[in-house]
Every structure is written in structure tokens, then in C-alpha cells.
Amino acid sequence: MAEHIHDCIVVGAGPAGSAAALQLARDGLDVVILERGNRPGEKNVMSGVLFTDKLRTLIPDFHERAPLQRAIIGYEGYILGEDELLRLPALRRYREDVHPPHLFTVFRSQFDAWFAQEAVDAGAELFTATLVEDLLWQNGRVAGVRTARGDLRARVVIGADGVNSTVAEKSGLRAPPSPDEVSLIVREILDLPAEQIEDRFTLRPGEGVITLFTGTVSGPTGYQGSFYTEMYTNRDSVSMTTEVPIDVLLACGVPAYDVLAARERHPHIARLIRGATLREYQAHLIPWGGVPDLGCLYGDGVLLAGDAGKFTNTYGVGSWPSMSSGTAAARAVKYACEKGDFSRDALAVYLELLDEEEMVEMQREAREEWADERRQREIVAQRPEHLFRIARRYYRDRVSEEKHPYSLWGEAYHSLVKPVAPCIFAGRWN
Numbered sequence: 001m002a003e004h005i006h007d008c009i010v011v012g013a014g015p016a017g018s019a020a021a022l023q024l025a026r027d028g029l030d031v032v033i034l035e036r037g038n039r040p041g042e043k044n045v046m047s048g049v050l051f052t053d054k055l056r057t058l059i060p061d062f063h064e065r066a067p068l069q070r071a072i073i074g075y076e077g078y079i080l081g082e083d084e085l086l087r088l089p090a091l092r093r094y095r096e097d098v099h100p101p102h103l104f105t106v107f108r109s110q111f112d113a114w115f116a117q118e119a120v121d122a123g124a125e126l127f128t129a130t131l132v133e134d135l136l137w138q139n140g141r142v143a144g145v146r147t148a149r150g151d152l153r154a155r156v157v158i159g160a161d162g163v164n165s166t167v168a169e170k171s172g173l174r175a176p177p178s179p180d181e182v183s184l185i186v187r188e189i190l191d192l193p194a195e196q197i198e199d200r201f202t203l204r205p206g207e208g209v210i211t212l213f214t215g216t217v218s219g220p221t222g223y224q225g226s227f228y229t230e231m232y233t234n235r236d237s238v239s240m241t242t243e244v245p246i247d248v249l250l251a252c253g254v255p256a257y258d259v260l261a262a263r264e265r266h267p268h269i270a271r272l273i274r275g276a277t278l279r280e281y282q283a284h285l286i287p288w289g290g291v292p293d294l295g296c297l298y299g300d301g302v303l304l305a306g307d308a309g310k311f312t313n314t315y316g317v318g319s320w321p322s323m324s325s326g327t328a329a330a331r332a333v334k335y336a337c338e339k340g341d342f343s344r345d346a347l348a349v350y351l352e353l354l355d356e357e358e359m360v361e362m363q364r365e366a367r368e369e370w371a372d373e374r375r376q377r378e379i380v381a382q383r384p385e386h387l388f389r390i391a392r393r394y395y396r397d398r399v400s401e402e403k404h405p406y407s408l409w410g411e412a413y414h415s416l417v418k419p420v421a422p423c424i425f426a427g428r429w430n
């Protein structure tokens, strides 16, 4: 009997893979999702904020059905000294002009399982506990996957298998990311009763806030780099993530757990999490800086979406870009199936579809920002006081502009705080 050939195999049931499978199934294509975890989401980590830009177009009533925690009403930001703290202007919007609200905290273990089920309900087949180990090739084209449970064939394979993508590596499309292209993010979830969360963070039931801290890390080598801690309010727990670029950790010679311990000793953070009990620790890599060449996102019989294709924006947000790139990949597969051509030339349509989703521009910005940040790090190391003065002035000018509050904050945080964090304690705020 001839071996069955699926239209598409999607590797990975994260947001990119489930968005791709949902779109393919809705388009009537024969699609299989392969997920290494025992259930979707089991292996996945996110600080916790779901950006719903793409989700609301895929599933307009998601807010009534998806497992959401709290709707985010604002951001707060602090610069941490040893035992001091500088509070940056905070923004809260108590009345949302968008319904449903734009941002929600979620647990990936719950959200990914729900989202994958949406794809299954639309007609996709899902196999869990199935690790893809290699690709199958035929006439120089990817023709399926090899798993510990057997081989599976398809016209196109979508690699939606995250930052350390097996599909990217085995297809030869993209080398594994280098240390300056990934950050290590450690996350802990601390149980705290809902009333205490609402009291300490000044929230009403159902409302959530994101609190951002930046500080410096230095170790035995004398090298000083910055870390970022973000605190997210869930229904009855608080998630804290700390991010340090891998090359900074290596240069400082500091283990990640030392950064965590120093952060939790800070009096302000200690007050916010007093009495909370640790539920679990997680750690994951996040890709930075986009891809150097968009041509590495597609090949003969293969496409990369989500973190596998480094679709995170300049702020490390990947929930919505992964869904957008997954949807674009699905549409490229549909186009190839209609043409009966699964070559790299035919699948190049992916770039046009990514462009329609504004993903080409996002990749370009992510690459530029990454290069800028590397330059800024060098300047900071050479002339900390000078840069600090410029940054402070820049920030003051920006604050006076009337802009959308979230983008104002995003811009202030990422253009001021991140680049200058290493020199703040050398130069001091005054």
C-alpha cells in the first residue's frame, strides 16, 4: 500500500504551530501536528502576557473561551539600586477602548492546550509525546519527518518547533543561534491570594499590571551588564521573569540563580512578594535580532515560523508574531498545494504573505535594534556618563510628547532604560 502523504506536517504545538494548523484545517488541507510534550504547552514558557493582535482575527470570541488570567491595564517601571529604587512614570488605563482588552496574562500550559484543541476541532490531527528527530528527504526536497515513533511523509513541513528548532537545523536553513542572539529567561511562579495581589498592586478583581525592573549584574570578572525583571499578576499568583543575555552572563561569570537571589533581596520586590509560596521554576531561551536573511525562512518542502524563524519583535514579544507567521506559513502551503509545486521557488510566496502580516518589517526592525543595542553596549562601556546625560534628556523630551501611552512607555523603557542600565549606578540619576 502506498504510504500516506499529508499535505503538511507542523512540528510543534506552540502558538505558531497551532495557528498554522488551525488555518490549514480551516482551508480543508490534511494537516498533522507533532508535539514532543505529553500535552501542548507542557514544555512552553512565557513571561505571561498574551498579545491578542492576531488571535482576535483567528478566534474573535477567544475572550469568552480561552483560559485567561487577568486583563492588563498598565505598566510600571523601576530602576533598582542596591537598596534604593527610582520609579519611572507609570501608566494605567482603567477604561479599555478596545474590547476585548488587548493584553492578558496567561499560563502557557493552559493556553497552548486550548489553542491546539481549536486546531483539532477544525480538523487537524495532533500527536503528542512525539519528538521529531530528523527530516526525510526525496530528490533534494524535504519530504517528511523521522520521529522515535516512526516516519511520516508530507508535501511541506512547517518548523514551528521553537528557538532551538530541529527543523531549522536539519534542513540547513538556519544555524543554531549564537550566545549573543539568545537570552536566558528564568521564571518563577509564586502563589499569592487574589485579594493580596489586588491590595499590593492596587487592582480591581480581574485587572492585572506588569511591573518592570532593571538593575545591574557584575561578578568575579568585573564585567558589568544589565538584567531585567518583569513581574506579572495572574489570578492568584505572581510570575517573575528575569532576563540576562547569555553573553553577559558568560562575561560576568555569574550563575543565573545569583541574579535571582540578588533581585529578591531588594526591599521593594521583597515587599511585593512577602508571604508568597513558590509554585515552580522555569527557564527558557528567547531569540533576539531577527534573521540576517529572510531567504533562510523557506526551502524545498519546508518553512520556518515563530521562534524557529526568530519572529520576536524588538521587545521580545513573540505571542502575536508567532501566530502571524504561522498563519502566513499555512497560506503559503495552501498556495503550493493549489499549484502542485512544493519547491523553494513556489514557497517563496511565504515572503509576500509575511509582508501582508507586517512580519517582514518586524524582522527588519528586530535586526536593526539588535545591531544598535550591540553598538550601545560598547558605547556604554566606554563613556557611561556621557550617554547617561543624553539618555536622560531624550527621555524628558519624549515624555512631553503626546503619544499612545503603551508605545510611549515601551519606547522610554526600551530606548532609555535598557541601553543605559549598566551605567546608571556608575553615573547615578542626579
Ligand SMILES: Cc1cc2nc3c(=O)[nH]c(=O)nc-3n(C[C@H](O)[C@H](O)[C@H](O)COP(=O)(O)OP(=O)(O)OC[C@H]3O[C@@H](n4cnc5c(N)ncnc54)[C@H](O)[C@@H]3O)c2cc1C
Residues within 6 Å of the ligand: 011, 012, 013, 014, 015, 016, 017, 034, 035, 036, 037, 040, 041, 043, 044, 045, 046, 047, 048, 049, 050, 051, 130, 131, 132, 133, 160, 161, 162, 163, 165, 166, 185, 186, 187, 241, 283, 284, 285, 286, 305, 306, 307, 308, 311, 312, 316, 317, 318, 319, 320, 322
Ligand atoms: C521566558 C519567556 C518569556 C516570554 N514572555 C513573553 C511575553 O510575555 N509575551 C509574548 O508575547 N512573548 C513572550 N515570549 C516569547 C514567546 O513565548 C515566544 O516567542 C513564543 O512562544 C513562540 O511561539 P512558538 O510556537 O514559535 O514556539 P514555542 O512556544 O517554543 O513552541 C514550540 C513547540 O514545539 C515543540 N517542539 C520543539 N522541538 C520539537 C521537536 N523536535 N519535535 C516536536 N515538538 C517540538 C515544543 O515542545 C513547543 O510546544 C517569551 C519567551 C520566553 C522564553
